[in-house]
Amino acid sequence: MSKFILKRIVLMLPLLLIVSFMTFMLTYITNENPAVTILHAQGTPNVTEELIAETNEKYGLNDPLFIQYKNWLIETLQLNFGTSYITNDPVSERIAPAFMNTLKLTIVSSITVMITSVILGVISAVKRGSIIDRGIRSVAFFLTALPSYWVASILVIYVSVKFNLLPTSGLTGVESYILPVVVITIAYAGNYFRNVRSSMVEQLNEDYVLYLRASGISTWSLMLHVLRNALQVAVSIFCMSIPMIMGGLVVIEHIFAWPGLGQLSLKAILEQDFPVIQAYVLIVAILFIVFNTIADIINALLNPRLREAS
Numbered sequence: 001m002s003k004f005i006l007k008r009i010v011l012m013l014p015l016l017l018i019v020s021f022m023t024f025m026l027t028y029i030t031n032e033n034p035a036v037t038i039l040h041a042q043g044t045p046n047v048t049e050e051l052i053a054e055t056n057e058k059y060g061l062n063d064p065l066f067i068q069y070k071n072w073l074i075e076t077l078q079l080n081f082g083t084s085y086i087t088n089d090p091v092s093e094r095i096a097p098a099f100m101n102t103l104k105l106t107i108v109s110s111i112t113v114m115i116t117s118v119i120l121g122v123i124s125a126v127k128r129g130s131i132i133d134r135g136i137r138s139v140a141f142f143l144t145a146l147p148s149y150w151v152a153s154i155l156v157i158y159v160s161v162k163f164n165l166l167p168t169s170g171l172t173g174v175e176s177y178i179l180p181v182v183v184i185t186i187a188y189a190g191n192y193f194r195n196v197r198s199s200m201v202e203q204l205n206e207d208y209v210l211y212l213r214a215s216g217i218s219t220w221s222l223m224l225h226v227l228r229n230a231l232q233v234a235v236s237i238f239c240m241s242i243p244m245i246m247g248g249l250v251v252i253e254h255i256f257a258w259p260g261l262g263q264l265s266l267k268a269i270l271e272q273d274f275p276v277i278q279a280y281v282l283i284v285a286i287l288f289i290v291f292n293t294i295a296d297i298i299n300a301l302l303n304p305r306l307r308e309a310s
Contacts, residue, residue, distance in 0.1 A: 083275060102246055
């Protein structure tokens with residue numbers, strides 16, 4: 001098992017390097033000189049050649065591209081993402097509290113999505129073909145098709161504004177989590193529960209289920225066996241839902257004025273604050289890679305055949 005884990009980590013490193021280089025190159029995605037972009041972001045009214053030269057010198061833009069990337073990578077590995085073009089504050093100081101707020105919302109939402117997906121998937125699989133199965137799938141399909149921003153807006157209008165049951169926006173306490181978590185669960189659980197259902201149905205059609213039924217095992221014990229074998233799907237769902245939700249919270253955080261990464265990144269994009277954008281993109285990309293690797297390792301622990309195939 002240790003060899004499998006080591007191999008997955010080694011395979012992860014070049015991918016992280018490629019992602020870091022692509023993130024660094026975000027500064028050069030426009031046809032504009034990066035120094036001009038920086039000056040425009042800072043609101044400089046009259047961009048002169050002297051100011052461009054000073055900016056190039058200040059940010060090391062005169063160095064060869066590889067040297068710039070090397071210096072940027074070394075600083076990033078030390079969690080130093082540079083200085084904001086707008087506020088001149090260290091990006092890490094702006095990212096850290098926003099990251100924690102988004103992480104807390106993501107973890108709560110991921111757990112809710114996983115529990116909801118597993119429960120609905122098991123019920124739908126056990127009752128497959130029945131009116132309950134068709135009803136769950138129909139409702140899930142309908143809710144998943146609804147745009148998240150529309151669902152969030154409707155909840156804010158009726159639950160928060162009209163009936164004044166929950167906070168309209170911001171992070172004021174536990175109650176502030178309810179509406180964002182509901183919206184995220186509606187958006188993701190409908191897709192994930194179908195994966196759980198499919199895996200459960202596949203397991204229920206296996207020969208060992210027939211043998212267990214013939215041996216007189218109780219329905220509860222049989223479901224535990226089937227669920228354990230279908231657990232790999234749930235593990236993958238839980239691992240991958242964290243980066244997917246975190247990377248897709250921009251609209252939700254904007255609607256609910258949640259002080260997180262999504263809100264911060266949206267503001268940075270509008271202001272062309274590239275150091276903040278780079279930090280956000282890099283964090284989300286690393287989370288995708290790391291949690292994908294974690295999912296592979298956990299699945300290998302649950303299924304020895306994956307280790308043997310590897």
